[in-house]
Amino acid sequence: xxxxxxxxxxxxxxxxxxxxxxxxxxxxxEERRISAFIGPSGCGKSTFLRLLNRMNxxxxxxxxxxxxxxxGRSIYDRNADPVEVRRKVxxxxxxxxxxxxxxxxxxxxGPRLVGIKKSADLDSIVEKALRSAALWEEVKxxxxxxxxxxxxxxxxxLCIARSLALSPDVLLMDEPTSALDPIATAKIEEWIKEAxxxxxxxxxxxxxxxxxxxxxxxxxxxxxxxxxxxPTKELFTNPVNKRTENYIxxxxx
Amino acid sequence: MxxxxxxxxxxxxxxxxxxxxxxxxxxxxxxxRALLEARGELAVTVIKRDNLVNAMENAINDRAxxxxxxxxxxxxDLRFLTACLRLAAELERVGDQAANLSRRALALGxxxxxxxxxxxxxxxxxxxxGMLELALDxxxxxxxxLSKTVLTLDDQVDGLYRAIRAEAIDVMKSDGEKVAWxxxxxxxxxxxxxxxxHATNLAEEVIFMVRGLNVRHLPETAAAV
Numbered sequence: 001x002x003x004x005x006x007x008x009x010x011x012x013x014x015x016x017x018x019x020x021x022x023x024x025x026x027x028x029x030e031e032r033r034i035s036a037f038i039g040p041s042g043c044g045k046s047t048f049l050r051l052l053n054r055m056n057x058x059x060x061x062x063x064x065x066x067x068x069x070x071x072g073r074s075i076y077d078r079n080a081d082p083v084e085v086r087r088k089v090x091x092x093x094x095x096x097x098x099x100x101x102x103x104x105x106x107x108x109x110g111p112r113l114v115g116i117k118k119s120a121d122l123d124s125i126v127e128k129a130l131r132s133a134a135l136w137e138e139v140k141x142x143x144x145x146x147x148x149x150x151x152x153x154x155x156x157x158l159c160i161a162r163s164l165a166l167s168p169d170v171l172l173m174d175e176p177t178s179a180l181d182p183i184a185t186a187k188i189e190e191w192i193k194e195a196x197x198x199x200x201x202x203x204x205x206x207x208x209x210x211x212x213x214x215x216x217x218x219x220x221x222x223x224x225x226x227x228x229x230x231p232t233k234e235l236f237t238n239p240v241n242k243r244t245e246n247y248i249x250x251x252x253x
Numbered sequence: 254m255x256x257x258x259x260x261x262x263x264x265x266x267x268x269x270x271x272x273x274x275x276x277x278x279x280x281x282x283x284x285x286r287a288l289l290e291a292r293g294e295l296a297v298t299v300i301k302r303d304n305l306v307n308a309m310e311n312a313i314n315d316r317a318x319x320x321x322x323x324x325x326x327x328x329x330d331l332r333f334l335t336a337c338l339r340l341a342a343e344l345e346r347v348g349d350q351a352a353n354l355s356r357r358a359l360a361l362g363x364x365x366x367x368x369x370x371x372x373x374x375x376x377x378x379x380x381x382x383g384m385l386e387l388a389l390d391x392x393x394x395x396x397x398x399l400s401k402t403v404l405t406l407d408d409q410v411d412g413l414y415r416a417i418r419a420e421a422i423d424v425m426k427s428d429g430e431k432v433a434w435x436x437x438x439x440x441x442x443x444x445x446x447x448x449x450x451h452a453t454n455l456a457e458e459v460i461f462m463v464r465g466l467n468v469r470h471l472p473e474t475a476a477a478v
Contacts, residue, residue, distance in 0.1 A: 209325050236327045238465030245328045250259075 005072070006031040006170055006200035007052055007089075012066035014047060016059065021047045023224045025066070029217070034192060034201045036215035036232065038208055040247065043221040045204050049172050052202065053089035054082045071169060087114065090163030094175040096155035098147035098162075103130075103139050106147045106158055110166045125165050133161035134191050153184025160191065171195070173203040177210065189214050208248055212236045220244045259324055266316055266337055270344075273309040274389045277344045280306065280351035281385060281448065285378045287358035288441060289370065296355035296362075306348035313341040329465075336462035340392065343454045347385065350448045357441035361434065368434050371420050374442065377413040381445045384410065384452035391459045397466075400456035401478045404468070410449035417442040 007029040014022035022044045029035045037045040050056045051068055054075060068075050075085045087110070099106050107126045116122060126143065130136040135157040139145070147158055156176060163171055173192075177185040192201055192214050205211050211218050212232060219229040220241075228235060228244045239245045246252050280299045287296035317337040320326065326334055361367050384406045391399035418439050425435035457469050460478055468475040 208327070212327065237331060239328050248327050249330050 004031050005029065006033075006070070007202070008069045009048075009051075010067040010069070012048075012051065012064065012068065014044075014051060014056070014064045015062065016047075017061040021224050022051075025226050027219060027226060027229060029200065029202060031200050032196055032198065033216040034196045034203065034214055036211035036218045037202065037204045037221060038206075038211050038218060038248075039221035039227075040252075041206075042223075044224040045219075045221045046174055048221065049174055049202060049204050050091075052170070052172055053086045053091055055086070055091065057082055087166045088168050089170045089172060090166060090168035091172040091174065092156070092159050092163060092176050095179050096152060096159050098150070098155050098158050100146070100148060102144045103147050103150070103158060104143040106162055107165045110162065114166070129161040129165040130158075132164045132195070133157045134187065134194075135161055151184070153180050153187060156180060156184070156188060157191065160188075168199070170200045170202065173201065175204055175206060178206065185210075208236075220247060222247070259320070262316070262320055263330065263333065266313065266320075266334075269309065269313050269316070270337060270340055271393050273306065273313065273341065273344050274392060276302065276306055276309065277348045277351065278385060278389055280348055281354075281382060284351040284354040284358065285382065287355050288361070289375065289378065291358070291362045293359055293362050296358040299355040300352050303348050303352040306345060310341045310345040313337055317341075332462050332465060336458050339458050340455060340462075343451050343458065347448055347451045347455075350444045350451065354441055354444040354448075357437050357444065360437045361441075364434055364437075368424055368431055368438075370438070371417055373413055373417050373420065374438070377410060377417060377442060377445050380406065380410050380413060381448045381452070384449050385455075388452040388455040388459070391456060395459070395463050397460045397463045397478050400459045401475060403452055403456035404475055407449050407453045410446060414442050414446040 005028045007027075009025050009027045012022055012025040013020060025048060037049060039045045047056065051064060052070070052075075056062050056064070064076065070085070070089055074080065075082075075089075099109060101109070104126055107129050108122050111122060111125050116125065127136060127140075130139060135154060138154060139150070139158075147155065150158060156179075160171070160176075177188050180188065189210065192203065195201060196216070203211070203215065215232045217230065218232045218235045220227045220235070220239075220243075222243055228239060228241045230240070235244065236248060239248065280302055283295045284299045286292055287299065317334045321331075321334050324330070384403050387399050387403045387406075391397065391403070421435040421438045421442075425432045454469075460466055460468050460475070464478060466474055466477060468478065
């Protein structure tokens with residue numbers, strides 16, 4: 001099977017005011033693969049992740065040069081709609097952030113915003129999203145229950161379902177399990193492996209063992225540079241760059 | 254465990270491996286002398302010392318497995334620890350071959366009127382010991398270029414084995430009284446041939462450990478070393 005590029009970055013520089021957070025990033029992420037971004041705190045991996053769906057637009061003083069393409073189309077063109085970008089490139093954050101609404105209403109929120117109103121359609125979307133997030137069986141009899149009553153792991157899967165309800169092409173995950181216990185973490189990781197059959201997943205993680213377990217490709221960022229990017233198996237057994245080796249073996253970072 | 258502790262553990266394991274390799278190398282040297290010089294007492298020493306080699310293998314295995322379990326190593330550390338397990342196993346087998354060679358020396362030494370050892374046996378001993386020395390040097394120095402040289406020498410050892418075997422068969426055919434001698438000689442040559450194979454395996458493991466290249470059963474990949 002020939003994989004095409006889901007997301008590509010070309011000569012991307014990014015600044016917070018005068019501080020250059022990203023330097024000449026060139027990266028191609030394959031479709032329906034799981035790509036992990038690793039690196040020490042402050043290396044730029046989360047900044048770069050947020051560029052992929054224009055979440056940095058709202059940051060005062062932030063500016064970017066270069067190009068970011070999703071499925072071959074530039075997402076920073078003047079005529080690109082950031083809301084539509086964020087629909088197709090969903091995001092899940094470190095701390096689960098369900099809305100203070102019912103489980104059902106959490107999932108429906110996005111679809112309603114894009115104009116889906118019929119109950120039957122919404123019901124179908126809710127079930128499909130919760131099944132896709134491996135949460136349906138646990139909540140199907142309590143969809144009117146408050147999302148805030150769910151456990152941390154369930155809330156995170158709800159947030160995943162909320163993104164999936166909008167049928168994204170890509171799901172960005174910024175340290176999605178760092179606030180979860182090991183069992184919940186394992187469930188999310190299982191979900192990620194399954195989801196990559198249909199979806200492109202990009203995950204930022206501080207947990208290198210997690211990156212090694214779940215991802216197909218890994219990118220190592222350091223001081224705003226992309227130091228190395230390659231198949232996870234190779235990066236974790238025989239990295240090309242000495243800085244990569246030093247980081248993943250814990251000799252710095 | 255802190256990172257500093259881990260570094261010390263890795264260094265300690267490397268020292269243990271080198272110590273094991275020196276013990277094994279000594280055993281091979283003394284087994285060869287026992288055979289060539291009919292020194293039964295050396296042969297007995299080698300056989301007893303092999304118990305120490307076995308204990309060293311167990312100790313290295315235990316330490317390496319513990320680090321694998323507790324540190325989840327990656328990259329060079331992972332290759333080093335997995336190599337430790339395989340290197341210790343190969344060294345233990347070299348030790349076994351040295352002990353077996355010593356048993357051949359003892360058996361030949363007890364024979365009345367044994368046939369003289371063929372010159373090729375001396376050549377084969379030198380060649381096999383040379384391979385082992387290079388392989389163990391490559392391990393001590395983390396130098397895959399020495400390992401690459403080892404890979405080219407096994408054919409010579411194999412050729413000498415076939416020649417010695419052929420010569421022994423000729424002697425046995427010509428004189429039925431020499432069958433026991435001939436069989437011990439063939440066994441001794443077989444021990445040395447196996448020793449050459451283990452030296453090759455050691456060299457291949459060092460290449461993987463240092464360079465991350467798998468050249469086992471892939472001679473074409475060795476060209477990239």
